[in-house]
Amino acid sequence: LDGEIITKAQPDIGFLHTVIEKTMESKSYLKALTCTDRTGYAAPLHCNMAFSGTVEKLLDVDVPLKAQYARVILLELDRISSHLLFAGSSAMDLGASSPFLWAIDARERVYDIMELVSGQRMMTSYIRPGGLAYDLPQGFDRAVQAYLDYIPGRVDQIEEILISNPIFLDRTQKVGVLSKEDAMRWSVSGPIARSSGVDWDLRRDMPYLVYDQFQFNVLVRTEGDTYARFLLRLQEIRESVKIAQQALDAMPPGRWMTANRKVAPPPKEEIAISMESLIHHFKLWTEGFRTPPGQAYFAVESPRGEMGFFMHSDGSAKPYRCHQRSGAFAALQSMPLVVTGMLISDLIAIIASWDPILGEIDR
Numbered sequence: 376l377d378g379e380i381i382t383k384a385q386p387d388i389g390f391l392h393t394v395i396e397k398t399m400e401s402k403s404y405l406k407a408l409t410c411t412d413r414t415g416y417a418a419p420l421h422c423n424m425a426f427s428g429t430v431e432k433l434l435d436v437d438v439p440l441k442a443q444y445a446r447v448i449l450l451e452l453d454r455i456s457s458h459l460l461f462a463g464s465s466a467m468d469l470g471a472s473s474p475f476l477w478a479i480d481a482r483e484r485v486y487d488i489m490e491l492v493s494g495q496r497m498m499t500s501y502i503r504p505g506g507l508a509y510d511l512p513q514g515f516d517r518a519v520q521a522y523l524d525y526i527p528g529r530v531d532q533i534e535e536i537l538i539s540n541p542i543f544l545d546r547t548q549k550v551g552v553l554s555k556e557d558a559m560r561w562s563v564s565g566p567i568a569r570s571s572g573v574d575w576d577l578r579r580d581m582p583y584l585v586y587d588q589f590q591f592n593v594l595v596r597t598e599g600d601t602y603a604r605f606l607l608r609l610q611e612i613r614e615s616v617k618i619a620q621q622a623l624d625a626m627p628p629g630r631w632m633t634a635n636r637k638v639a640p641p642p643k644e645e646i647a648i649s650m651e652s653l654i655h656h657f658k659l660w661t662e663g664f665r666t667p668p669g670q671a672y673f674a675v676e677s678p679r680g681e682m683g684f685f686m687h688s689d690g691s692a693k694p695y696r697c698h699q700r701s702g703a704f705a706a707l708q709s710m711p712l713v714v715t716g717m718l719i720s721d722l723i724a725i726i727a728s729w730d731p732i733l734g735e736i737d738r
Contacts, residue, residue, distance in 0.1 A: 379718050384711045391737040399697040403663025404430050404504060407694065412498040414699060415735040418457040420449050421677040422735075423502035425699075428583065428673035429684040430504040433666040436638055439630040442506035443584045447622040448519060449492070449501065450584075450675070451615040455526060456485040457678035457730075458608045458615075462533055465605060465727040469546050474533045481529045488518050505639050506632035519623055523616050530612050538606060547602035551713040551725035554599060561709035565680025565702050567729065570607045571599035577676035578618075589621045601728040608678075608730070638664050663692035672700075679703040679730060701735045 376382060395414055399407035411422035424446060431438060438446075463478025486496040491512055493499035501508045537543045553563070555572040568575060576593040578586040591614045596603040632639045640659050641652035666688040674683030680702025687696035706729055714722055 384714045388737045391733045395738045418453045418678045420453040425682045427504045432671035436635045441629040444626045451619040461730045468727045510631040550601045552599045562705045570603040572597040604728040704736045
């Protein structure tokens with residue numbers, strides 16, 4: 376520091392380190408899935424999806440259409456929840472308390488839906504290799520529709536009180552500008568990159584699940600400042616509503632888990648009458664399924680950019696190597712580029728606009 380001016384900055388991670396990847400390598404694939412919820416805990420279903428997608432590539436299993444549509448709905452609700460946390464906490468960091476309360480209230484309603492489908496509010500482990508943990512419960516469509524009808528008005532309310540507020544504008548506009556070239560040079564992805572003019576979104580450009588069936592806009596801004604990053608994430612909530620609505624309207628009937636018996640446990644009614652099914656169920660939950668030897672990488676467009684898992688299989692029931700690619704970790708490296716020469720008070724706004732989740736960064 377030189378008085379209030381930042382002359383040099385360096386991210387210093389290591390205080391939340393959980394050795395999560397090595398923990399995954401000591402567990403069966405299904406048990407390792409529970410670790411993913413605890414990395415990017417602000418958007419845990421995206422971690423579930425990236426992990427499950429990688430395992431599904433290793434296994435070469437088909438996921439039923441119903442499970443794919445349900446995954447899209449839940450992932451977009453997960454994105455909305457994460458962006459709401461960002462919007463509320465960012466506003467609070469700059470001294471606006473009402474948007475924080477509104478955002479947290481709206482986020483709690485997403486948790487109500489997660490609890491409805493999984494029994495858990497946050498660490499659901501609901502997206503699993505081959506499909507979903509359980510079938511969608513009765514009332515799921517009504518609960519999601521009620522939320523999709525509610526959230527646009529709440530976003531309008533948060534936006535209205537902040538985006539034309541002179542104090543908020545002074546604290547965010549032309550603050551922490553990241554150029555398009557630097558964003559690409561430092562492998563930044565997600566909303567931060569799109570706020571700097573990088574037109575890239577895995578849902579459109581490398582589609583997975585059934586995202587190619589839906590109409591939505593990939594939002595891009597060119598300012599690259601804190602204000603652009605804030606506004607873009609709020610606008611992305613509206614696009615998530617569009618995607619989730621289309622998926623809900625087109626939800627097909629059918630299975631919620633793959634028919635591949637090497638991955639999916641036998642139905643409960645079968646276990647009651649078949650000793651072979653009971654043994655198979657027991658072995659799946661104690662030893663786990665085995666994957667063919669090989670390597671796979673699968674990535675999703677998480678609220679913080681490209682979230683992916685690389686796995687190396689040696690043919691056993693545990694991953695020989697499991698590595699998580701975190702969008703938040705890649706983005707954190709670029710922060711010193713934009714904070715040098717800024718005020719300490721600007722640093723608060725810039726860190727908030729990066730939307731870091733330390734469990735995802737410091738794995």
